[in-house]
Amino acid sequence: MSNQLEKVQELIALRNEARLGGGEKAIQKQHERGKYTARERIAQLLDEGSFEEIDMFVRHRCYNFGQEKKSYLGDGVVTGYGTIDGRLVYVFAQDFTVFGGSLSETMALKICKIMDMAMKMGAPVIGLNDSGGARIQEGINALAGYAEIFQRNILASGVIPQISGILGPCAGGAVYSPALTDFTVMTKGISYMFLTGPKVVKTVTGEDVTQDQLGGAEVHSAKSGVAHFAASDGEETLKIIRKLFSFIPQNNLEEPPLVPCTDPIDRLEDSLNEIIPDSATRPYDMYEVIGAIIDNGEFLEIQRDYAKNIIIGFARFNGQAVGIVANQPKFLAGVLDSNASRKAARFVRFCDAFNIPLVTLVDVPGFLPGTGQEYNGVILHGAKLLYAYGEATVPKVTVTLRKSYGGSHIVMSCKQLRGDMNYAWPTAEIAVMGGAGAVEVLYAREAKESADPAAVLKEKEAEYNKLFCNPYNAARYGYIDDVIEPRNTRFRIIRALQQLATKKVVNPAKKHGNIPL
Numbered sequence: 001m002s003n004q005l006e007k008v009q010e011l012i013a014l015r016n017e018a019r020l021g022g023g024e025k026a027i028q029k030q031h032e033r034g035k036y037t038a039r040e041r042i043a044q045l046l047d048e049g050s051f052e053e054i055d056m057f058v059r060h061r062c063y064n065f066g067q068e069k070k071s072y073l074g075d076g077v078v079t080g081y082g083t084i085d086g087r088l089v090y091v092f093a094q095d096f097t098v099f100g101g102s103l104s105e106t107m108a109l110k111i112c113k114i115m116d117m118a119m120k121m122g123a124p125v126i127g128l129n130d131s132g133g134a135r136i137q138e139g140i141n142a143l144a145g146y147a148e149i150f151q152r153n154i155l156a157s158g159v160i161p162q163i164s165g166i167l168g169p170c171a172g173g174a175v176y177s178p179a180l181t182d183f184t185v186m187t188k189g190i191s192y193m194f195l196t197g198p199k200v201v202k203t204v205t206g207e208d209v210t211q212d213q214l215g216g217a218e219v220h221s222a223k224s225g226v227a228h229f230a231a232s233d234g235e236e237t238l239k240i241i242r243k244l245f246s247f248i249p250q251n252n253l254e255e256p257p258l259v260p261c262t263d264p265i266d267r268l269e270d271s272l273n274e275i276i277p278d279s280a281t282r283p284y285d286m287y288e289v290i291g292a293i294i295d296n297g298e299f300l301e302i303q304r305d306y307a308k309n310i311i312i313g314f315a316r317f318n319g320q321a322v323g324i325v326a327n328q329p330k331f332l333a334g335v336l337d338s339n340a341s342r343k344a345a346r347f348v349r350f351c352d353a354f355n356i357p358l359v360t361l362v363d364v365p366g367f368l369p370g371t372g373q374e375y376n377g378v379i380l381h382g383a384k385l386l387y388a389y390g391e392a393t394v395p396k397v398t399v400t401l402r403k404s405y406g407g408s409h410i411v412m413s414c415k416q417l418r419g420d421m422n423y424a425w426p427t428a429e430i431a432v433m434g435g436a437g438a439v440e441v442l443y444a445r446e447a448k449e450s451a452d453p454a455a456v457l458k459e460k461e462a463e464y465n466k467l468f469c470n471p472y473n474a475a476r477y478g479y480i481d482d483v484i485e486p487r488n489t490r491f492r493i494i495r496a497l498q499q500l501a502t503k504k505v506v507n508p509a510k511k512h513g514n515i516p517l
């Protein structure tokens with residue numbers, strides 16, 4: 001064998017060793033835990049054969065606790081680039097078979113390297129997390145590594161999309177990297193996120209909780225809002241990430257991909273002309289409206305189980321990706337509260353940062369009243385949504401289906417918040433407040449002094465409703481651009497988006513605004 005061939009053989013042997021991560025036994029253990037390895041995950045995530053690995057020969061450089069005798073090629077994370085549907089993405093996948101995927105100084109350097117490359121090339125970063133946290137043997141160097149990653153997450157925010165898949169433990173300060181990214185997809189049964197684990201919780205507060213109760217996928221997708229998706233298994237987590245990608249651009253200077261549209265743009269949806277119940281207090285399902293107007297009924301909902309009174313997600317109109325924000329009258333009558341406001345505000349900001357037009361469907365009775373909400377800071381949370389819509393410069397199309405009262409009318413992308421095209425159905429009620437509440441204020445004395453207070457209030461309410469609870473009063477002032485036939489909503493939205501394709505609005509120059517956090 002020639003010298004060169006020998007060296008090639010050595011390279012092949014080293015590569016094979018690196019591909020085994022922490023070794024066959026550790027891989028077997030990983031499988032027994034119901035988890036795939038880092039490389040298996042990358043293969044499932046990316047287009048077949050597209051992955052190019054970087055830094056396969058990196059080893060840790062720690063000499064504490066006998067670490068120098070134990071090191072693995074690649075050191076606990078697999079990094080590189082590849083494609084999803086032919087589009088470039090950068091990936092890191094923590095390798096639990098090497099020191100439990102714990103973060104070392106060199107592992108952080110590997111992750112930072114691909115984050116820097118992603119910024120340079122203007123391509124998204126996907127992080128697949130499965131790690132025991134800071135590598136304890138490395139002490140402060142592991143912490144410094146985390147901080148380097150967080151700093152890059154912050155600088156990349158709003159420049160390139162960042163997505164986190166959680167496929168195992170993600171605890172302690174490590175949770176802040178996913179929290180700084182745009183979307184977090186958790187995996188039921190195998191993933192958890194918390195700042196302090198059950199043992200510390202027990203010591204400090206006396207509370208008995210399991211890992212799942214404290215920070216499992218269900219908890220974070222329904223209660224805390226930390227996770228945007230809760231996938232049923234690892235494969236589904238990666239499928240969701242691929243699907244998310246189809247709606248978003250490579251970076252903040254590009255548009256989302258345009259997809260050929262097979263759904264007629266002028267499709268009339270007759271059912272929408274009869275979807276609003278006669279009684280103002282009876283709900284209908286906003287999902288039916290969304291499904292009826294978007295391309296092929298294909299909706300990727302985000303945070304489905306959190307603050308269900310507002311619906312957010314991606315869809316397409318005539319092949320163009322949009323972000324949909326819609327009140328859900330079927331849940332808490334579609335009222336805005338703290339959680340719904342925060343949920344929608346972050347989504348609006350994501351869409352605005354990445355040139356994704358916003359379609360807002362309004363049926364909102366107001367903000368949820370009471371001490372629970374006020375003590376929780378609903379003023380600030382509502383202001384977040386207001387701020388997000390007002391700041392957004394992407395095309396904004398709003399359709400008011402039924403209620404749109406008071407402050408919530410303003411917050412939900414009204415004309416004065418630079419809504420571009422604001423439509424209303426004939427069933428819209430756009431007013432300062434509902435009829436019953438208004439007459440109680442205006443006619444309380446008159447009712448009290450009359451022989452039949454209820455009759456007075458009823459008569460005045462009917463008068464108020466006739467005058468104000470319709471779309472024409474707002475349309476009269478140009479606050480609504482047109483009152484449209486519900487069945488024609490899809491076509492009118494598509495026309496509006498086509499018109500707005502060349503929209504250019506620039507906000508005043510500033511270092512950054514001061515959103516009410």
Ligand code: HXC
Pocket residue numbers: 098099100101102131132133134135136137143146147169171172173174
């Ligand atoms: C070094 C670690 C490690 C860590 C796990 N391992 N976590 N090595 N540093 N943080 C090693 C284990 O020693 C073991 O090595 C292998 O990884 C697999 O771990 P197991 O415990 O066998 O796996 P499992 O039973 O599935 O339990 C997983 C686990 C547990 C729940 C994550 O390992 C664990 O509790 N780890 C410690 C978590 C932790 O406290 N991390 C530090 C937090 S401080 P062998 O050789 O036996 O296979 C922190 C601060 C970050 O993260 C701040 C950022 C700002």
